[in-house]
Amino acid sequence: MNKKLAEIFYEIADILEIKKVQWKPAAYRKAARSIENLGEDVKEIYETKGEKDLEEIPGVGEAIAKKIVEYIETGRVKHLEELKKTIPKGVVEMMAVPGIGAKRAMKLYNELGISSVKELEEAAKNHKIAGLESFKEKSEENIIEGIEFMKKRGKRILLGMALPIARKIISELKKREGVKEAIAGGSLRRMEETIGDIDILVVASDYGVVNFFTKMPIVKKVLAKGDTKSSVITKDDIQIDLRIVKPEAFGSALQYFTGNKDHNIKLRDIAIKKNMKLSEYGLFKGSRQIAGKTEEEVYNRLGMEYIEPELRTETGEIEAALKKKLPKLIGYEAIKGDLHTHTKLSDGKNSIDEMAAAAEKKGYKYLAITDHGGKTIQHLNERQLEQEIKEIEKISEKQDIEILKGVEVDIGADGSLSIKDSALEKMDVVIASVHSGFKFPETKQTGRLLKALDNKYVNILGHPTARLIQEREPIKLDLEKIYEKAKERGIALEINSSLDRLDLNSSKAREALEIGCKFAIGTDAHTIEQLNHMGLGVGTARRGWLRKEDIINAQSLNKLKKWLGR
Ligand SMILES: [Zn+2]
Ligand SMILES: [Zn+2]
Numbered sequence: 001m002n003k004k005l006a007e008i009f010y011e012i013a014d015i016l017e018i019k020k021v022q023w024k025p026a027a028y029r030k031a032a033r034s035i036e037n038l039g040e041d042v043k044e045i046y047e048t049k050g051e052k053d054l055e056e057i058p059g060v061g062e063a064i065a066k067k068i069v070e071y072i073e074t075g076r077v078k079h080l081e082e083l084k085k086t087i088p089k090g091v092v093e094m095m096a097v098p099g100i101g102a103k104r105a106m107k108l109y110n111e112l113g114i115s116s117v118k119e120l121e122e123a124a125k126n127h128k129i130a131g132l133e134s135f136k137e138k139s140e141e142n143i144i145e146g147i148e149f150m151k152k153r154g155k156r157i158l159l160g161m162a163l164p165i166a167r168k169i170i171s172e173l174k175k176r177e178g179v180k181e182a183i184a185g186g187s188l189r190r191m192e193e194t195i196g197d198i199d200i201l202v203v204a205s206d207y208g209v210v211n212f213f214t215k216m217p218i219v220k221k222v223l224a225k226g227d228t229k230s231s232v233i234t235k236d237d238i239q240i241d242l243r244i245v246k247p248e249a250f251g252s253a254l255q256y257f258t259g260n261k262d263h264n265i266k267l268r269d270i271a272i273k274k275n276m277k278l279s280e281y282g283l284f285k286g287s288r289q290i291a292g293k294t295e296e297e298v299y300n301r302l303g304m305e306y307i308e309p310e311l312r313t314e315t316g317e318i319e320a321a322l323k324k325k326l327p328k329l330i331g332y333e334a335i336k337g338d339l340h341t342h343t344k345l346s347d348g349k350n351s352i353d354e355m356a357a358a359a360e361k362k363g364y365k366y367l368a369i370t371d372h373g374g375k376t377i378q379h380l381n382e383r384q385l386e387q388e389i390k391e392i393e394k395i396s397e398k399q400d401i402e403i404l405k406g407v408e409v410d411i412g413a414d415g416s417l418s419i420k421d422s423a424l425e426k427m428d429v430v431i432a433s434v435h436s437g438f439k440f441p442e443t444k445q446t447g448r449l450l451k452a453l454d455n456k457y458v459n460i461l462g463h464p465t466a467r468l469i470q471e472r473e474p475i476k477l478d479l480e481k482i483y484e485k486a487k488e489r490g491i492a493l494e495i496n497s498s499l500d501r502l503d504l505n506s507s508k509a510r511e512a513l514e515i516g517c518k519f520a521i522g523t524d525a526h527t528i529e530q531l532n533h534m535g536l537g538v539g540t541a542r543r544g545w546l547r548k549e550d551i552i553n554a555q556s557l558n559k560l561k562k563w564l565g566r
Contacts (some may be wrong), residue, residue, distance in 0.1 A: 001043045002348045005068060006036040008077050014095055014102035015083045030059035035068075037229075040279065043072050044268075055390035065303035090115030098146040099139075107132065121147050128378040149237055156194035157238055158469060160499035160536050165218070166198050172216065181250055185257035189309045191539030193243065193469055193502045197239040198459075199257050201504060203247050210329040213242045214546065218219035249281050254294035255299075262314035270302055270318070278302070310506075329542045334554045335534055337401075338409070339429060340494065340522025345388055346371035348526040352388075352395055352403070358528035360401040366557050368429045370522075371405035374418030380407070382423040389426060402557055404428040408462055413437050415451025417458075424457035428566050431494070431522075433462030434475060442476040449477065459564050460520045461486060463496040463503040471500060479508065483515040490565075492520040492552050495544075497537030498530075509544030518563075519551050 009032035013025040034057055035042060045053055046069060054065040067077050069438040084092055087106075093116055094105040100120075110115045111132060114123055124143040129135050166184045171220055173182040180204040187195050200208055210230045212239060214222045223231040228244040245253040256264065256279065271278035276285050282292030291297040296306045304321035308329055310318040320326045341355055342348035350358075352369055359367040369392060389405050396403050406429035411417040417424070417432060424430050432452045440448065453461065464482065465474035486493055493512055498504045501524070504512065509519065521537035523530055541551065548554045552563050 001041055001072070002035050003044060003563075005071060006032040008032075008067075008071065008080055009035070009064070011092075011095070012077075012080050012083060015080075015087055015092075018087055018091070018102045018106050019083075025303070027059065028062075028064070031057070031064045032358055034058040034060070037226075039281065042068055046072055048272075056418075073305060088115055093117050094120055097143060097150060099142050100146070104134070108338075109132070117147060117150070136526040142497075143146075149233070152233070155470065156196055158499050159188070159191060159193055159195055159502070159539070160533060161236075162195040162198055162238065163536075165234065165236070165292075166200070166240075169198075169200065169213075169216065169218075169240065171360065172340065173200070173202060173209065175215070176209055176212060179204045179209055180289070183254060185254055186259060190260065191310050191543055197241055200240060200242045201250070201254055202242060202244050204244055205252050206209050207244065209244065210242065217308055240539055243495075247293065248289070249292045251296070251298050252278065252282045252295035253280045255295045258309050258312060263312040263318070266314055266318050267302065274302065276302075277293060277323055308542065310539060311545070313543070327545050327547050328549045330538060330546055330551055330554055332535055332538050334548050334551075335521060335538065336555065336557070336560075337364040337368070337404075337553050338523050338525065338531060338534065339368040339406070339520045339553050340370050340431060340462065340496065341367065341525045341531070342371050342408075343369055345384070346380055350528050352391060354528055355525070356395060356399050356401055356403050358531055360399060362531060364401060366402040366404055366553075366560065368404035368406040368522075370408045370429060370431050373407040373409045373423075376410075376418075379410075379418065382420055385419070385423055386426075387477060406431065408433055409458075410435050411448060411452040413440075413448065415448040416453060417455055419425075421455070421457060425456070427457070428561075429459050430457045431460045432458045434466045438466055438472065440475070442478060445475050446478040446481055449482055450485050453482070453489055453491055458491055460492045460494050460499050460522070462494050462522075463498075463501050463524070464493055465503050465505075467501070467503055467505075469500045469502065474503075479511070480515070480552070482515050483512045487517050490518075490563075492518045495519055495521045495537045495540050496534075497523045497533040497540070499533065499536065502536060502540050504540075504544075506540050506543030509541060509546060512542060513546060513550060517550075519546060520553055521551060 009028045013028035017025040038057060051065055051069055054060055054068055064209050071077050088109055091105045091109045093101055094100050097117060099446060112123060112128060114120050120143060123129055124140040127140060129140050130137045140312050166188055170182045173179055180200060182200060184198060184200050186199040188198055210225060214225055214230055214232055218234045219232045220235045221233040223233060230242045234240060268278050274281055282289040283298050291301040299306045305324050305326050307321050333543050338359060343350060343352050343355055356367055373385055375381055385407060392403050392405050405427050407419060407427050408431040411432050411434050425530060467474035493504055495509060521541060523533045525531045552560055
């Protein structure tokens, strides 16, 4: 809420400036700045204390307080809408480009007739701007860069891309003297499939850490820098916010900055009902802090079990925590082996040997090699699969890890499989997956999958909805029928851990769990490095409330083999 309101007031200031209004722009900017840096949510101030208290915020007088209330109540500020009508639309649009303020936008409009971001980009590329007063050649580069950034900013980053970046920064921060804690909050900590910004919280005895942070080699641009707060843009155009918090409020700050928003609102309501107040600064009774050092403390003092970050979505986890009925989620270290991997015999990069050695190094007890099976390119036919089996048997003799003979078969348009039963019979693990026919209507799609699941050799339904995050919608399925069939046939649903798949996703996994399905978490690794994506699948499983007992590859080899019926 604060961020949005600050944006609105900055925009009002810009437009007033174009219109050559005196002193008001500065007043709006001042208000915007203090709202932006306010520790408390303005909405909360208004709702708990009233409109008068909004005027306590530095720079906020009666008129601005009224606009804040208007926005909270109606989601809009009429004054801004009226103002926007008085200047050309293209100018407002251009003002959104980083580095183009109101004045410059107006100049571009008046002198070059530019009236959209698209025209602006063209003009910059054709060097039409450098000649203007107060613009240089460098400005053109900056404009192009700013527009690129705007385009990317609209898009969220995949969890699997953001995680390694966050981990690297955190490990660097932790190496610094005086840094006691460093951890990422926000959607990253909740293991959401896509991430907006990366939020990092630090407990440090020395503010020099902000300096260090803004000077890291991956930083492209410093957006803001204060004693306890800083924002930067990395070279991959990811925004990272760093906050230094006090040790006695570390838990409450982490809780606050982990979210999600609805979860936090509910938690604050519970605090209020208990005559307490919860904020990023701690849990308070009157003015006395009664918890805040750790998150556990905060949840416990509110009368509930600790809630794992992945569960904080306000979808029943708080009720369960109050009744002390939260599931014991599968741990990130609980996986005993990977059940979905490819080698260079189909479309992977590494050999069976290399994959097995890498899996063993990860501490796995078993690894299934599941190259694509079928008659098309980069698929192994029955005869080639036979050869692969022999090779696996040979390699198995010299490795401690158990290599399971597997195959990933394509589900045809009619639900038939791309490898004959006589060959499937010889396999330890059979994954059946949809790799084509994504557009079929629901009845045809569902029927096709149900038929495939009737094959008695299938063990796992691979990436069940075939969606690609931000790229391809899930196929249309009557999922309940699929879940029922999988349960009845003893087939595990995959949680595919590829960066852009995470399929089943967490909410669907949770629905399937309700029905009583089992799950297999597989990386679908096509290289040894991709074996490291397992955590993304485990995170997704945790968000879906899955426990160790729900996941077939969190079991011992013996148990797994029994389950596979081999
Ligand atoms: Zn596949
Ligand atoms: Zn695959």
